Amino acid sequence: AQTVTQSQPEMSVQEAETVTLSCTYDTSESDYYLFWYKQPPSRQMILVIRQEAYKQQNATENRFSVNFQKAAKSFSLKISDSQLGDAAMYFCAYDDMRFGAGTRLTVKP
Amino acid sequence: ETGVTQTPRHLVMGMTNKKSLKCEQHLGHNAMYWYKQSAKKPLELMFVYSLEERVENNSVPSRFSPECPNSSHLFLHLHTLQPEDSALYLCASSQDRGTGNHEKLFFGSGTQLSVL
Numbered sequence: 514a515q516t517v518t519q520s521q522p523e524m525s526v527q528e529a530e531t532v533t534l535s536c537t538y539d540t541s542e543s544d545y546y547l548f549w550y551k552q553p554p555s556r557q558m559i560l561v562i563r564q565e566a567y568k569q570q571n572a573t574e575n576r577f578s579v580n581f582q583k584a585a586k587s588f589s590l591k592i593s594d595s596q597l598g599d600a601a602m603y604f605c606a607y608d609d610m611r612f613g614a615g616t617r618l619t620v621k622p
Numbered sequence: 623e624t625g626v627t628q629t630p631r632h633l634v635m636g637m638t639n640k641k642s643l644k645c646e647q648h649l650g651h652n653a654m655y656w657y658k659q660s661a662k663k664p665l666e667l668m669f670v671y672s673l674e675e676r677v678e679n680n681s682v683p684s685r686f687s688p689e690c691p692n693s694s695h696l697f698l699h700l701h702t703l704q705p706e707d708s709a710l711y712l713c714a715s716s717q718d719r720g721t722g723n724h725e726k727l728f729f730g731s732g733t734q735l736s737v738l
Binding site for chain 1: 655662663664665667670678710712714716719723724725726727728729730731732734
Protein backbone atom coordinates (compact mmCIF):
# COMPACT_ATOMS: atom_id res chain seq x y z
CA ALA A 514 0.00 0.00 0.00
CA GLN A 515 1.13 3.50 -0.72
CA THR A 516 1.72 5.64 2.39
CA VAL A 517 2.67 9.28 2.72
CA THR A 518 4.58 10.65 5.70
CA GLN A 519 5.04 14.25 6.70
CA SER A 520 7.43 14.25 9.64
CA GLN A 521 7.01 17.91 10.60
CA PRO A 522 3.64 18.61 12.26
CA GLU A 523 4.55 22.30 12.57
CA MET A 524 7.05 24.63 10.94
CA SER A 525 7.77 28.30 11.34
CA VAL A 526 9.48 30.78 9.00
CA GLN A 527 10.31 34.45 9.07
CA GLU A 528 8.66 36.57 6.41
CA ALA A 529 10.83 36.79 3.25
CA GLU A 530 12.86 33.75 4.29
CA THR A 531 12.88 30.26 2.77
CA VAL A 532 11.36 27.16 4.32
CA THR A 533 11.33 23.50 3.27
CA LEU A 534 8.54 21.07 4.14
CA SER A 535 9.38 17.36 4.06
CA CYS A 536 7.42 14.47 2.61
CA THR A 537 8.32 10.84 2.07
CA TYR A 538 6.21 8.14 0.54
CA ASP A 539 6.21 4.45 -0.10
CA THR A 540 5.26 2.83 -3.38
CA SER A 541 6.14 -0.04 -5.65
CA GLU A 542 4.94 1.82 -8.74
CA SER A 543 7.29 3.43 -11.23
CA ASP A 544 4.89 5.94 -12.73
CA TYR A 545 2.81 8.13 -10.46
CA TYR A 546 2.05 11.72 -9.52
CA LEU A 547 2.78 13.64 -6.35
CA PHE A 548 1.07 16.78 -5.13
CA TRP A 549 1.33 19.52 -2.54
CA TYR A 550 -1.93 21.11 -1.41
CA LYS A 551 -2.38 24.18 0.79
CA GLN A 552 -5.30 24.50 3.21
CA PRO A 553 -5.73 28.03 4.62
CA PRO A 554 -8.08 28.84 7.52
CA SER A 555 -10.93 29.07 5.00
CA ARG A 556 -10.57 25.24 4.81
CA GLN A 557 -10.61 25.14 1.01
CA MET A 558 -7.62 23.16 -0.18
CA ILE A 559 -5.88 24.39 -3.29
CA LEU A 560 -3.18 22.78 -5.39
CA VAL A 561 0.26 24.29 -4.93
CA ILE A 562 2.35 22.11 -7.21
CA ARG A 563 2.34 18.75 -8.99
CA GLN A 564 5.20 16.45 -9.96
CA GLU A 565 5.15 13.60 -12.45
CA ALA A 566 7.41 10.79 -11.27
CA TYR A 567 8.85 9.97 -14.66
CA LYS A 568 10.06 13.53 -15.11
CA GLN A 569 13.56 14.17 -13.81
CA GLN A 570 13.13 17.92 -13.64
CA ASN A 571 11.78 19.34 -10.39
CA ALA A 572 8.48 21.21 -10.72
CA THR A 573 8.36 24.93 -9.95
CA GLU A 574 5.49 27.38 -9.59
CA ASN A 575 6.68 30.91 -8.90
CA ARG A 576 7.98 30.91 -5.30
CA PHE A 577 7.18 27.23 -4.83
CA SER A 578 9.48 24.44 -5.94
CA VAL A 579 10.00 20.80 -5.11
CA ASN A 580 13.02 18.64 -4.51
CA PHE A 581 11.96 15.27 -5.93
CA GLN A 582 14.26 12.37 -5.13
CA LYS A 583 12.66 9.32 -6.73
CA ALA A 584 15.13 6.75 -5.47
CA ALA A 585 14.83 8.06 -1.92
CA LYS A 586 11.04 8.45 -2.32
CA SER A 587 11.27 12.00 -1.05
CA PHE A 588 9.22 14.98 -2.23
CA SER A 589 9.94 18.17 -0.29
CA LEU A 590 8.38 21.58 -0.91
CA LYS A 591 10.47 24.72 -0.81
CA ILE A 592 8.79 28.07 -0.33
CA SER A 593 11.00 31.04 -1.16
CA ASP A 594 10.44 34.65 -0.06
CA SER A 595 7.75 33.52 2.39
CA GLN A 596 4.71 35.75 2.70
CA LEU A 597 2.12 36.10 5.44
CA GLY A 598 -0.45 34.59 3.09
CA ASP A 599 1.58 31.38 2.93
CA ALA A 600 0.51 30.53 6.48
CA ALA A 601 -1.63 27.39 6.21
CA MET A 602 -1.69 23.62 6.51
CA TYR A 603 0.27 21.92 3.74
CA PHE A 604 -0.55 18.40 2.63
CA CYS A 605 1.58 16.10 0.54
CA ALA A 606 -0.39 13.62 -1.57
CA TYR A 607 0.28 10.55 -3.67
CA ASP A 608 -2.33 10.58 -6.46
CA ASP A 609 -5.81 11.24 -5.10
CA MET A 610 -5.87 8.43 -2.60
CA ARG A 611 -3.09 8.94 -0.09
CA PHE A 612 -2.42 12.12 1.85
CA GLY A 613 0.02 12.93 4.61
CA ALA A 614 -1.15 14.22 8.00
CA GLY A 615 -0.11 17.76 7.12
CA THR A 616 2.39 20.39 8.24
CA ARG A 617 1.14 23.61 9.81
CA LEU A 618 3.24 26.51 8.55
CA THR A 619 3.40 29.73 10.54
CA VAL A 620 4.89 32.86 8.96
CA LYS A 621 6.28 35.45 11.38
CA PRO A 622 6.26 39.12 10.35
CA GLU B 623 -20.99 30.83 -8.89
CA THR B 624 -17.79 28.98 -9.69
CA GLY B 625 -15.75 26.17 -8.18
CA VAL B 626 -16.93 23.59 -5.67
CA THR B 627 -19.64 24.54 -3.18
CA GLN B 628 -20.53 22.57 -0.07
CA THR B 629 -23.53 22.98 2.21
CA PRO B 630 -24.06 23.24 5.07
CA ARG B 631 -20.82 24.73 6.36
CA HIS B 632 -21.47 23.42 9.86
CA LEU B 633 -23.74 20.62 11.07
CA VAL B 634 -24.52 19.34 14.54
CA MET B 635 -26.53 16.16 14.78
CA GLY B 636 -27.53 13.55 17.30
CA MET B 637 -26.70 9.92 16.82
CA THR B 638 -30.26 9.06 15.83
CA ASN B 639 -30.65 11.86 13.26
CA LYS B 640 -30.59 11.58 9.50
CA LYS B 641 -28.94 14.39 7.58
CA SER B 642 -27.37 14.97 4.18
CA LEU B 643 -24.33 16.87 3.01
CA LYS B 644 -24.47 18.49 -0.40
CA CYS B 645 -21.73 19.27 -2.90
CA GLU B 646 -22.06 21.05 -6.22
CA GLN B 647 -19.35 21.73 -8.78
CA HIS B 648 -19.54 24.32 -11.55
CA LEU B 649 -16.34 23.29 -13.33
CA GLY B 650 -17.71 20.80 -15.83
CA HIS B 651 -15.73 17.99 -14.20
CA ASN B 652 -16.53 14.31 -14.57
CA ALA B 653 -15.28 12.99 -11.22
CA MET B 654 -16.36 13.84 -7.67
CA TYR B 655 -14.97 12.74 -4.32
CA TRP B 656 -15.78 12.64 -0.62
CA TYR B 657 -12.95 12.88 1.90
CA LYS B 658 -12.94 12.78 5.70
CA GLN B 659 -10.49 15.07 7.49
CA SER B 660 -9.89 14.42 11.19
CA ALA B 661 -7.51 16.48 13.31
CA LYS B 662 -3.84 15.44 12.99
CA LYS B 663 -4.70 12.52 10.72
CA PRO B 664 -4.21 12.10 7.00
CA LEU B 665 -7.09 12.90 4.73
CA GLU B 666 -9.15 9.74 4.13
CA LEU B 667 -10.67 9.07 0.74
CA MET B 668 -14.20 7.78 1.23
CA PHE B 669 -15.89 7.60 -2.16
CA VAL B 670 -15.18 8.49 -5.77
CA TYR B 671 -17.68 8.89 -8.57
CA SER B 672 -16.66 9.02 -12.19
CA LEU B 673 -19.36 9.88 -14.71
CA GLU B 674 -21.93 9.23 -11.98
CA GLU B 675 -20.66 5.71 -11.37
CA ARG B 676 -19.10 4.88 -8.01
CA VAL B 677 -15.55 3.72 -8.66
CA GLU B 678 -14.08 3.79 -5.15
CA ASN B 679 -15.53 2.81 -1.81
CA ASN B 680 -12.81 2.64 0.80
CA SER B 681 -14.38 0.37 3.41
CA VAL B 682 -16.64 3.13 4.64
CA PRO B 683 -19.34 2.11 7.18
CA SER B 684 -22.83 1.77 5.75
CA ARG B 685 -24.06 4.64 7.93
CA PHE B 686 -22.49 6.83 5.21
CA SER B 687 -24.38 6.58 1.94
CA PRO B 688 -23.25 8.57 -1.11
CA GLU B 689 -25.42 9.62 -4.02
CA CYS B 690 -24.41 11.17 -7.32
CA PRO B 691 -27.52 12.03 -9.36
CA ASN B 692 -25.51 13.82 -12.08
CA SER B 693 -21.95 14.90 -12.72
CA SER B 694 -22.46 18.26 -10.99
CA HIS B 695 -23.98 17.10 -7.71
CA LEU B 696 -22.83 14.80 -4.95
CA PHE B 697 -24.54 14.00 -1.67
CA LEU B 698 -23.47 12.19 1.46
CA HIS B 699 -26.42 10.82 3.43
CA LEU B 700 -25.76 10.29 7.12
CA HIS B 701 -27.70 8.13 9.56
CA THR B 702 -27.06 6.64 12.98
CA LEU B 703 -23.65 8.25 13.22
CA GLN B 704 -21.18 7.83 16.07
CA PRO B 705 -19.26 10.56 17.93
CA GLU B 706 -16.04 9.38 16.23
CA ASP B 707 -17.59 10.40 12.91
CA SER B 708 -17.19 14.04 13.92
CA ALA B 709 -14.81 15.57 11.37
CA LEU B 710 -14.51 17.91 8.43
CA TYR B 711 -16.02 16.35 5.31
CA LEU B 712 -14.52 17.64 2.11
CA CYS B 713 -15.89 17.32 -1.37
CA ALA B 714 -13.61 17.57 -4.40
CA SER B 715 -13.85 17.27 -8.15
CA SER B 716 -11.45 16.60 -11.00
CA GLN B 717 -11.69 16.73 -14.76
CA ASP B 718 -11.58 12.95 -15.05
CA ARG B 719 -10.61 9.97 -12.95
CA GLY B 720 -8.69 7.84 -15.38
CA THR B 721 -5.88 5.44 -14.80
CA GLY B 722 -3.04 6.75 -12.68
CA ASN B 723 -5.21 9.13 -10.66
CA HIS B 724 -3.06 12.04 -11.76
CA GLU B 725 -5.67 14.75 -12.06
CA LYS B 726 -5.47 17.72 -9.75
CA LEU B 727 -8.31 18.10 -7.29
CA PHE B 728 -10.53 21.11 -6.72
CA PHE B 729 -11.92 21.20 -3.20
CA GLY B 730 -14.89 22.77 -1.49
CA SER B 731 -14.65 24.43 1.92
CA GLY B 732 -16.05 21.40 3.70
CA THR B 733 -18.80 20.66 6.19
CA GLN B 734 -17.68 20.60 9.82
CA LEU B 735 -19.75 17.80 11.35
CA SER B 736 -20.26 17.31 15.08
CA VAL B 737 -22.06 14.20 16.29
CA LEU B 738 -23.39 14.42 19.84
